Amino acid sequence: MSKDLVTREANYSQWYNDIVTKADLAENSAVRGCMVIKPYGYAIWEKMQQALDKMFKETGHVNAYFPLFVPKSLFEAEEKNAEGFAKECAIVTHYRLKNDPDKPGKLMVDPHAKLEEELIVRPTSEAIIWSTYKGWIQSYRDLPLLINQWANVVRWEMRTRLFLRTAEFLWQEGHTAHSSEKEAIEETERMLEVYADFAENFMAIPVLKGVKTENERFAGAVNTYCIEALMQDGKALQAGTSHFLGQNFAHAFDVKFANKEGKLEHVWGTSWGVSTRLMGALIMSHSDDKGLVLPPKLAPFQVVIVPIYRTDEEQSLVSSKSLEIKKELEKVGVSVKFDNRDTHKPGFKFAEHEFKGVPLRIAIGPRDVENGTVEVARRDTLEKSTLLTSDLSVKIVHLLEQIQQNLYDKALDFRTNNTHKADTWEEFQRLLDDKGGFISAHWDGTPETEEKIKELTKAAIRCIPLNNNKEQGKCIFSGNPSNERVIFARAY
RNA sequence: CGGGAUGUAGCGUAGUCCGGUCAUCGCGCCUGGUUUGGGACCAGGAGGUCGCAAGUUCGAAUCUUGCCAUCCCGACCA
Structure with a gap:
């Protein structure tokens, strides 16, 4: 137990892995990149699910379940979304095995059992859900459609880490359809608030609410909102996202409704999700060199x-x-x-x-x-x-x-002490290398500058904070004018 | 997928360079007894395809090749 636990200072990532495995939260499985969530870890996830599920229902949502598999033709319908996930998809091509004539006792894929159309194992469910919504929505009376599903998804990641990035993970994904842009944006923002509320009041983790830059936006979204948390090693962790999808998926799947005037319009969409990654955030926010520390509201x-x-x-x-x-x-x-x-x-x-x-x-x-x-x-x-x-x-x-409050206060103090303003390139680099943390700095608003900064420092723009103060300044990298600061950090 | 490292009992390890007398030790596990206010002690015992598969050899944990997995650093990403 703790006598075997390496300290955070000595080796932060080993400390994290040790806590996950030695506190019986999860372990690596026989399947590459996939974890087994053990009963004690799963009990924490169930607590999270219960609290979130209640909040979703209180905001008018209902649960449903959609298939694990997405036919390739549906998957590719929304081009940007498909392109964004294409590199990390698992694909089902066959539906049957047979005895291998050359190797007794072994099985082989039956070449005669090739699928007409490949099935994508969902990396996210927009495609299958919007193709279904097409059949559910005809009139403004069918809207809003407010649905959540608890599910697993698969993203074929190159490097995985228990809870933080696994090839298969558990999450919830909300998918809503609305009759107006305004209403859909309100929904996107409402769910971001739900996530922030959950993070702060249940997980005892203060989070920064903001919107992503174009580079970091969800593939297929018009705008991505996020909550960002700061871990004890000074790296940021994206803890939840809420996307305003505009009419992108409605166009891709031809989802239209008749409005009160009898005219056909495309519906407006949102999607939002949090995953078992929250377990990683929970562990890294509060735990110490003696092991896991759990906030009372989520302790099994x-x-x-x-x-x-x-x-x-x-x-x-x-x-x-x-x-x-x-x-x-x-x-x-x-x-x-x-x-x-x-x-x-x-x-x-x-x-x-x-x-x-x-x-x-x-x-x-x-x-x-x-x-x-x-x-x-x-x-x-x-x-x-x-x-x-x-x-x-x-x-x-x-x-x-008191414990619940104390954990939150400690985490907030930590974040406050590790959030700094940088006004010059030198200062920016020095802050990153010294302490990490959130760095508030001016940026000229171009993807090119953002990309270059990331290349040079590994720090990305985590978000443009909501209700950000407008302030004239100069981009720390290009020196071009800027009218607000954004939050940079190295991230998980 | 590119660079580096590792893989020996449930866990952590010695041995690998230099092939044979080599499967080592600690923790854990089992049995019995004594214990119990911060990780108990004594005695006895069980547990191994040395990651997997081929190859070299009279002989492979050790040498060669391929594969798999894990960790670290990149690219990618919630």
């Missing part, structure tokens, strides 16, 4: 109770007290695990739960039962205190709220 269990005893008699005494406390806490909505394994010593359990990021630990021994107390340890600050069991549930609820 918020409190672990570790009983301490020597004799059978003590064990039954301590156990019944533990169960009593567990019940009391569950009554006020706190999730509790009673770790009554008799195969491990308390010290081992302390270390294990600490490594796995359980927000609060309660230890109960015979002494506590006698005194009417418990020992409570916070994972975020590692502070221990002895609390009277009277009103314990109220105190625990309060502590969990």
Whole structure:
């Protein structure tokens, strides 16, 4: 466990990988680039899903499910989208295997079972969904169409990393259709707000809301909004995107509706998604050199109770007290695990739960039962205190709220301390190499300049912040005039 | 896909240059006993196609070739 954990300073990426695997979140599988999400990691993802799903429904969306496969002819209909994803598609070309006559016991692809038309394993579902929407939308009365799906997608990435970039990943993708441009833009912005709200209030990660530059825009979108988070190593992570699709997909798939005047118009679209990459963001934002740190709102269990005893008699005494406390806490909505394994010593359990990021630990021994107390340890600050069991549930609820808030505050402080303005090229480069982080700087607005800066420094424009202050200045690279700062960073 | 590194028991490793007496050690695992308020101790035990496949050789963990996987650096990307 943590005695084997390399420090963040010594090797950040190894630290990350160690946490993912040693905290039992996920592991590499027999399939290149694809991970197995283990029960403890999946439980966190389920918490995320539950919270997000509720928020989607509260904003009027419903869930549906569309096929994994997209016929190539549909996939290529929206040209920019198809071109953008073409280089990372898995393609199904056959539908049958047969015994290999040359190798007994082995199978081979049956050459007679070639598909008429290849199927693309979805890298994103716009094509299959918009081709379906064509049949669902005739009138303005059919709009807006507000649908989300929870699914897996495949993008054949060259270099993968657990949660941050895997060939197959889990996500949700919302796909909506509207009768006006204004309404579609409102939807795009609404969902960005939902993502920001989720990141800040559940994940305890402050995020920067903004729009992408043309270079970084989703293939097939008119405008891409994003939330950007800053990781502890000073690199940025795109945590969610919301796209205004204009009428691009409506044109590509001929999706039209009759308006109130009886005239046919193309519908306006949006799509938005977050993925299991959020797991990576969660890990890298809060965890420390002792292991994972989880915000209470997303922890599979918020409190672990570790009983301490020597004799059978003590064990039954301590156990019944533990169960009593567990019940009391569950009554006020706190999730509790009673770790009554008799195969491990308390010290081992302390270390294990600490490594796995359980927000609060309660230890109960015979002494506590006698005194009417418990020992409570916070994972975020590692502070221990002895609390009277009277009103314990109220105190625990309060502590969990404090931990949630403290994690957010710490992450926000970190981001504040690692966001800098640069006004010259030298300053820009120095900031990048010294500290990384977000760098706020003037840019002349051209893709060429953005590209050159990226080439020279590996830093890209993460976003143009929403509600950005207008300010006259000169592009740090070209010296041409600029009327606002944008956010640069090296990114995952 | 380009550059670099690695692959030996569940994990971490020694051995590879210089082929044979070589499958090493620690953790973990199993059994028994003593333990239990911060990662227990003693004794005994099990566990291996040395990544996979061909080749060279009397003989391959060790040499050659191909493939696969992982990590790091690029390009690509949520």
